[in-house]
Amino acid sequence: MTAIKAFRQTFFKTTRQGIFFDNASMGPVSPAVTEAMSSCMELRESMPMKYYQYADRIFPQCRARLAALIHAAPEEIAFTENVAYGINCAANALPLSPGDNVILCDREFSSNVYPWLLLERTKQVQARIIPNDGGGLTVAALEKYADKRTRAVSVSSVEFADGYAADLAAIGQWCKDHGAFFIVDCAQSLGVLPMDVRKYSIDMMAGLSSKWLLGPFATGFLYVRKALLPQLTPPFVGADSVTVDVDSTDYRLKLKPDASRFETGLPNAPGIAGLNAALGFMEKTGPEAIYAQAWQVSGHFIHRLYELPVQLALCTASDASRSTIVSFQTNDTRAAYEYLRSNRIACAYRCGFIRTGIHGYNTIDEADEVISVLKKFLSK
Numbered sequence: 001m002t003a004i005k006a007f008r009q010t011f012f013k014t015t016r017q018g019i020f021f022d023n024a025s026m027g028p029v030s031p032a033v034t035e036a037m038s039s040c041m042e043l044r045e046s047m048p049m050k051y052y053q054y055a056d057r058i059f060p061q062c063r064a065r066l067a068a069l070i071h072a073a074p075e076e077i078a079f080t081e082n083v084a085y086g087i088n089c090a091a092n093a094l095p096l097s098p099g100d101n102v103i104l105c106d107r108e109f110s111s112n113v114y115p116w117l118l119l120e121r122t123k124q125v126q127a128r129i130i131p132n133d134g135g136g137l138t139v140a141a142l143e144k145y146a147d148k149r150t151r152a153v154s155v156s157s158v159e160f161a162d163g164y165a166a167d168l169a170a171i172g173q174w175c176k177d178h179g180a181f182f183i184v185d186c187a188q189s190l191g192v193l194p195m196d197v198r199k200y201s202i203d204m205m206a207g208l209s210s211k212w213l214l215g216p217f218a219t220g221f222l223y224v225r226k227a228l229l230p231q232l233t234p235p236f237v238g239a240d241s242v243t244v245d246v247d248s249t250d251y252r253l254k255l256k257p258d259a260s261r262f263e264t265g266l267p268n269a270p271g272i273a274g275l276n277a278a279l280g281f282m283e284k285t286g287p288e289a290i291y292a293q294a295w296q297v298s299g300h301f302i303h304r305l306y307e308l309p310v311q312l313a314l315c316t317a318s319d320a321s322r323s324t325i326v327s328f329q330t331n332d333t334r335a336a337y338e339y340l341r342s343n344r345i346a347c348a349y350r351c352g353f354i355r356t357g358i359h360g361y362n363t364i365d366e367a368d369e370v371i372s373v374l375k376k377f378l379s380k
Helices: 003-010 031-046 050-070 083-093 114-123 139-145 168-178 226-231 269-285 287-305 333-342 364-378
Strands: 077-080 101-105 126-130 150-156 181-185 204-208 220-224 325-329 348-350 353-357
Touching (some): 003 269, 003 287, 031 050, 050 077, 050 269, 077 083, 083 114, 083 181, 083 204, 083 220, 101 114, 101 139, 126 139, 139 168, 150 168, 168 181, 220 226, 269 287, 287 325, 287 364, 333 348, 333 353
Parallel strands (some): 101 126, 101 150, 181 204
Antiparallel strands (some): 077 220, 204 220, 325 353, 348 353
């Protein structure tokens, strides 16, 4: 059995229910994830204080795995609960002044919008929401809308509705050249597409585990470039944000020198245990193999969709702008979506699109079956 076939077999409880093309909403979890989370809580149930020993072992392991996946260092990773928390940390920690502006496009998921809008209200830093360029943010759009007060750019690695993949390398280089901070929401790519924070010149990046990383809910992370840390004051602090011992009454606000200054207290241990198990499980298959399979299946699906009277999202026209999210419209998109769901095909309805999210455990046969069902709907 190949690694990819074994990877798929692990999710048999999901795949036997139908075709799960909704990984952009949430991914399934392997038995290893459930077992790790249960073991964590069973340990606390039987001997609470051993819980801390468990955390001392699992947390560094998970931090190191996340760092390796994005080509960072473990000390550049902080545990969070979700992307919104991470983007809020970035918005409030960056050294921005009234009159500065942050650029984002009008196709962003709300987690990468509301923190900047709140910053605009509280600190008079303009959230400059610009028109998307073909589905997302481009350097050409930055050149058109940025000015001397543009101090940050915030973008999704892959846009949530249509699957537009940003050219992170180009945008990161633009930010470097113009002295702007580069913030990324990687929720819709990490776990299925390659990520390299060094190569893309990313300053801060927020992610979560419950989608493409195939991990638990309410578990995420924040990457912070090490050289940037001295400039950042976290918006929240607690016992775990400082170098002083947690049991001390010597209240000195001396922030930790690494990204863990953004952690206020004991993180979600069961969630981190589950994420660690998910990362370990995916390592066995190999990120490259998972990416190759998902890319092949999504590409095949796009090719087959061109045979039908449907309108694909613009980004699908090029490998440079597409991802493994494939979105399209029909003459009655809502009815087509409901028809697919009634035929045991899990997908989502987002911003007028039927959105499919294809992972490495999905297959070409499944893509062909979706096409077959769509043909039946369109023939009516």
